[in-house]
Amino acid sequence: MKPASDQTLLREAAAWIVRLREHDAGERDNKAFIDWLKQSPVHVQHYLELVALEVDLAEPDLHRHTLEELRSEASANVIAWSGPGIPIVEAQAAGAIAAPLPRRQRRWFAVAAVVSVLTLAALLGITLFPREQHYQSAVGELRSITLEDGSVVTLNTQTELRVRYTAGARLLELDRGEALFGVAKDAARPFQVRVDDRVIEALGTQFNVHRRVDGVVLTVVEGRVSVMSRADAAAGLAQRTIDPAVSSGARATQGVPTMVEVGAGEQFRLGDLSAGADVATTASRVARLDESEVARLVSWTQRRLAFNAAPVAEVVAELNRYNHDQLRVDDPDLALRQVTGTFNANDLDAFVGFLQQEGGVVVRTDAQGNRRLQAADVQRH
Amino acid sequence: MQRNDNRKPAHPGLVEDWVRQWHRQLRRFLDQRLASEADAQDLAQEVYLRLLRFESADLVRNPQAYLCKMASHVVSEWKQEARQRMPHSSQGLDVLPIEDDMDDTLDLQRRRESLGRALEQLPPNMRAALMLHHLDGLSYQQIADELGVTLRMVRRYIEDGYVRLRQRMGTTRRGTRP
Numbered sequence: 135m136k137p138a139s140d141q142t143l144l145r146e147a148a149a150w151i152v153r154l155r156e157h158d159a160g161e162r163d164n165k166a167f168i169d170w171l172k173q174s175p176v177h178v179q180h181y182l183e184l185v186a187l188e189v190d191l192a193e194p195d196l197h198r199h200t201l202e203e204l205r206s207e208a209s210a211n212v213i214a215w216s217g218p219g220i221p222i223v224e225a226q227a228a229g230a231i232a233a234p235l236p237r238r239q240r241r242w243f244a245v246a247a248v249v250s251v252l253t254l255a256a257l258l259g260i261t262l263f264p265r266e267q268h269y270q271s272a273v274g275e276l277r278s279i280t281l282e283d284g285s286v287v288t289l290n291t292q293t294e295l296r297v298r299y300t301a302g303a304r305l306l307e308l309d310r311g312e313a314l315f316g317v318a319k320d321a322a323r324p325f326q327v328r329v330d331d332r333v334i335e336a337l338g339t340q341f342n343v344h345r346r347v348d349g350v351v352l353t354v355v356e357g358r359v360s361v362m363s364r365a366d367a368a369a370g371l372a373q374r375t376i377d378p379a380v381s382s383g384a385r386a387t388q389g390v391p392t393m394v395e396v397g398a399g400e401q402f403r404l405g406d407l408s409a410g411a412d413v414a415t416t417a418s419r420v421a422r423l424d425e426s427e428v429a430r431l432v433s434w435t436q437r438r439l440a441f442n443a444a445p446v447a448e449v450v451a452e453l454n455r456y457n458h459d460q461l462r463v464d465d466p467d468l469a470l471r472q473v474t475g476t477f478n479a480n481d482l483d484a485f486v487g488f489l490q491q492e493g494g495v496v497v498r499t500d501a502q503g504n505r506r507l508q509a510a511d512v513q514r515h
Numbered sequence: 516m517q518r519n520d521n522r523k524p525a526h527p528g529l530v531e532d533w534v535r536q537w538h539r540q541l542r543r544f545l546d547q548r549l550a551s552e553a554d555a556q557d558l559a560q561e562v563y564l565r566l567l568r569f570e571s572a573d574l575v576r577n578p579q580a581y582l583c584k585m586a587s588h589v590v591s592e593w594k595q596e597a598r599q600r601m602p603h604s605s606q607g608l609d610v611l612p613i614e615d616d617m618d619d620t621l622d623l624q625r626r627r628e629s630l631g632r633a634l635e636q637l638p639p640n641m642r643a644a645l646m647l648h649h650l651d652g653l654s655y656q657q658i659a660d661e662l663g664v665t666l667r668m669v670r671r672y673i674e675d676g677y678v679r680l681r682q683r684m685g686t687t688r689r690g691t692r693p
Contacts, residue, residue, distance in 0.1 A: 148677040152670050154579060156655055164578050171582070172566060179559030182586055184677055185579075187630075187684065191649040196631050200642045 146170065147180035151188070267297040271311070274456040274480050276437055284318035285325065290344075290434050291456045291479070299323075312344040314432055317357075326367060332404040333367035335360045341396075342432050350404040353423070353431050354396045361407050362393035392416075399423050401431075433476070440476040449473055449485065450507070457482055460504045468495065468509040561589045626684070633683035637676055640664070644672035 150167055171177050190196070271277045271289040279287045282299060289295060293311025297304075304325045306315075317325045319338030327334045327343060329350045334343065339357025343350065352361065394416050396402045406419040423431075430440040437456075441449050447469035450461045456479040463469045473492075477485045486505065489495045494510040562585050574581045634642055643662060647653045653661065655669045662669070 144681055145674070145678050148674045148681075151677065152674045156670070161575055164575050168566075168574065168578050171563075171578070175556070175560040175563035178563045178566065178582070179555060180681075181582065182559060182562065183555070183681060185583060187677060187680060188649065190626065190630055191645060191680075193627060194650055196627065196634055197642075197646040197650055199631070199635050200639070200646050 140176070143176060143180050147177070147184050150181065151184050269293075269295045269297065273458055276435070281318075283320055283323070286316040288314040288316075288435050290314075308343055308345060310345060312342065312434070314340065314342045314355075314435055316340045328364060328367075329404060331364045332407060333362050333364050334404075335362065335367065339398075351401065352396060352404060353401045353428060354398050355428055355432060356398050358395060358397045360393045360395050361402060361404060363407070366392060394420060396420055399425065399428055434479065437479045438476050439479050441473060443472045443474050445469060446471050446473055446489070446507075449477070453477065453479065453482060453485055456480055461486070462500075462504055462506045464506050464508045468507060471509075558586060558589060562586050565589070630680065630684060633680050636683070637679060641672040641676045644669055645676045648673060 150170060153163065154167060171181060269277065269279055269287075269289060271291060271293045274291055275289075276291070277289040277293075279289065279295075281287065281297060281304075283304065285304070287295065287297075287306075290312035293313055294309040295311075295313055296307040296309065298307075299305070300323075302323060304320070304323050305328065306326065307328045315325075315327060315336070317336045317339050321337060325336045327336075329343060329345060332350065334341070334352060336357065336359040339359055340355040341357075341359055342353045342355065344353075352359070392407065394402065394407055399422060401421045401423050402419065407416060427442075430442065433440045439449075439452055441452075447463055450463050450469075454460045459482060461482060473489075475488060477488070482505070486495075486497055486507070489507065490497070496508045496510045497505050498508075499505050562582065565585050566582070569581070569585070571581075634645070637645075640662060644658050647658045647661060648655070655666055655673070659666045659669045
């Protein structure tokens, strides 16, 4: 049995969550909340445990009982469902559900309509809300995952990927890092990788997606993929209007989603897709790469990083992604010096050795254990 | 980062991305190693101390995200310490969380079952509100419209729901049940 004061704190914590979730809390609310938290560790604990509860509550299975009950209550008033065969959450998240019908009278019936679809789906063994799988790779880790349809995803260092397979689609979300997708063919279920508000759709193909600081870069190794906005992707899934055989290039006629197709050996920055942009301009942003360049871009799957006349700063930044110990370049001359070579992602020593061999590089280790690189001939001003 | 550009969630009701993101690690750790009340207290204690030391405009802007982040950092630091303490002994490996198929751990299953049972004992409207909020991502106002109740009632459902669920879950965690 919890003491009464604990009870009070739990209620206060719950009230805070409700309040902060309801709308974008203003600074005043936030400050008051922080003050509340700062009263004691027990306050913090109550809050953290409620956050944990919230995430648990997103688990669809938990609500089965509620769904069934609602359905039986409303069975006399079943409303025909003509909506899209896609997860409701997805459609809403993408803003695909337009102006709502008059709501007041709908009440339970509306719930019942949604519910009946879910239950029907459950009866048919279709999971509208299948469990989301989460995959994560640590610093320097390279991870290969085989998904249930045989598709293989390789995660590069520090990458996070969420995977959710539904009856009608294979949905993946790249939250962080870089991944190479080897997609198994399944014409009935589009393979969609979502990155922020962009969606890359493929059938059977292989492509690399890298969330860089300066934008998301898509490189297609094999086959062909489409890039579209999230809203268009949701609408497309709903209407099944996406024709895998559409001709190459961007299109943006009325009512047709803006999308751009990227083929084998091509590269596209997802940020270059925008609804307002001229079609031809968008298509022209698709860059053609040399075969060797494509190979270089996916060389990370062998833990080898290849560079062709790249500045030292870039190589260091790349190597740092794979290692806890970090290299720092302390002077601009060295940072801009160009190097060509292939380095083992996990072997900083080898790269430092390479630079020293080239000559003129001084290495010292700072208090944090990171190595700082400096050109030897640079005099301190 | 692009993510920060759309700070405002498309659905205010939906649990936000950062919660999910930071929480996942937190939850795993809680499942694997913080099964005891004492561990949860330690974590809260550490987050609390960091919170007292932490002064930043960002904290005021989004305190919830910062809390989750801090908690997640504490957890990963502990994990790293644990790793360094027993680098290669097989004994250590049993204690360390296995990153793969975390989702299928017994603890998780047990927690879900008890949460499911706790949910079933809530009044139907309260359960419906929780479901519409967490599963369908409806805002409180949307839930009010759907259920035909007032906004105030919806807040009440969610708040009471949390309190009741936590109370029931809490006793399970403390090992009262076999």
